[in-house]
Amino acid sequence: MKEKKIVSIEDRIPKLKEARKKKANRRLILYLSFFFILILLILYLQSSLSNVHNITVNGNEHVNDQDVIQMSGVSSKDNFWKVNGGEVASKIEQHEEIKSVQVDKQLPASITFEIEEYDRVGYVQNDGSYYPILSTGDPLSSLELKSPAGDAPLLIGWDKPSYLEEMTQELQQLPQSVTQLISEIHWTPTDKNPYKVHLYMNDGYEVEGSIRSFSDKMKSYPSIVSQLDSSKKGIIHIDVGAYFEEYSSDEEEEGEKDDEKVG
Structure with missing residues (x-):
């Protein structure tokens, strides 16, 4: 019958300390990563990088592209994430030749207006x-x-x-x-x-x-x-x-x- 190897508490303490240190380091890296991502996100939202970069108008035949964009109120100065599609569509639909509008937002910062005109x-x-x-x-x-x-x-x-x-x-x-x-x-x-x-x-x-x-x-x-x-x-x-x-x-x-x- 084999004898069980007995490990003294003195031998186990360094290993436990090392395991706890690694776990603490991983947790610190996770917190720091989350913190830096949060900082980058705030900087992105506050910078021009989050503004609308491209506006496209499709489906219009008689109404001018610039007239649609002007009625929408959307410009390159607007934050992409703050553009409300429903509100924008309601503004454009006030044009008497426009029957309906679908506002599509595409990442990273593009907006498309799909126009249906009255015949x-x-x-x-x-x-x-x-x-x-x-x-x-x-x-x-x-x-x-x-x-x-x-x-x-x-x-x-x-x-x-x-x-x-x-x-x-x-x-x-x-x-x-x-x-x-x-x-x-x-x-x-x-x-x-x-x-x-x-x-x-x-x-x-x-x-x-x-x-x-x-x-x-x-x-x-x-x-x-x-x-x-x-x-x-x-x-x-x-x-x-x-x-x-x-x-x-x-x-x-x-x-x-x-x-x-x-x-």
């Missing part, structure tokens, strides 16, 4: 100037243009807001590919039909229809045109059914017109 569905003319009509139905009276931008049709004769609002709602439901074919939309009400409209198309045709069935009927416009002889121009009626009325020739000044049924 421009048309332009109205007033005293020689042109004003965009937003998808809300409201004219953008603060923006005076010398000529329409060409991204939406010109609306002429719309002197009653209620009819204009209905028309803008119909235009919103049209595919962009069809909207871009429209040059002008005239409101031409009659006693029997106060919703009557007359369109001039970019491809040379004219269209007569009604506000209340406008979007549904106009979606078929490309199909209707594809069935017509491209050498003949005239008026496409889409109010009741759909038929083509060719322009009178010089020899037919008495008003005889050739009507061609469109399927």
